[in-house]
Amino acid sequence: xxxxxxxxxxxxxxxxxxxxxxxxxxxxxxxxxxxxxxxxxxxxxxxxxxxxxxxxxxxxxxxxxxxxxxxxxxxxxxxxxxxxxxxxxxxxxxxxxxxxxxxxxxxxxxxxxxxxxxxxxxxxxxxxxxxxxxxxxxxxxxxxxxxxxxxxxxxxxxxxx
Numbered sequence: 001x002x003x004x005x006x007x008x009x010x011x012x013x014x015x016x017x018x019x020x021x022x023x024x025x026x027x028x029x030x031x032x033x034x035x036x037x038x039x040x041x042x043x044x045x046x047x048x049x050x051x052x053x054x055x056x057x058x059x060x061x062x063x064x065x066x067x068x069x070x071x072x073x074x075x076x077x078x079x080x081x082x083x084x085x086x087x088x089x090x091x092x093x094x095x096x097x098x099x100x101x102x103x104x105x106x107x108x109x110x111x112x113x114x115x116x117x118x119x120x121x122x123x124x125x126x127x128x129x130x131x132x133x134x135x136x137x138x139x140x141x142x143x144x145x146x147x148x149x150x151x152x153x154x155x156x157x158x159x160x161x
Contacts, residue, residue, distance in 0.1 A: 007086035016082055017045035017054075037062060066093070 005026060009019035024038035037058055044054035052075045059071040070089050077085045 007083065007090050010083050010086060016051055017042045020045075 005019075005023045009022055010016060014022065020038045021042040024035040024042065027035040027038070040061075041054045041058045044057065045051055049057075055071040055074055059068045070085075073085045073089060074082060
């Protein structure tokens with residue numbers, strides 16, 4: 001998770017722009033768009049923009065709610081509260097991700113149970129009622145078959161073989 005990596009890097013003593021550059025390099029293959037955005041923020045800070053301006057530009061460029069929330073929290077906390085904000089935000093993201101995963105697991109389990117019950121009940125009904133329906137068809141259709149001369153169909157339903 002990028003926010004966790006940012007938090008570790010800032011706690012380890014890197015500045016925010018150095019940490020963003022490092023996380024951007026780490027994410028280059030997995031998330032190239034996010035990597036490019038973090039690189040632009042880092043370049044903006046190196047070019048002389050204040051870090052809150054560079055982060056505000058990031059939130060405007062991406063227009064993603066999670067990034068906007070993180071940027072607002074970082075700007076409000078100021079340079080001295082960055083570590084605390086990053087740690088809290090990464091914990092919140094982790095909890096939200098776990099809750100989404102649990103919700104998906106519960107939904108999947110319900111779908112599996114319903115599908116299994118449906119197919120098991122259908123199979124049991126076919127296995128138990130199949131012979132009954134076969135003998136019923138033999139006795140109820142035998143006068144019609146004899147009357148119409150379809151004796152070959154009667155042999156299909158014969159159970160005394």
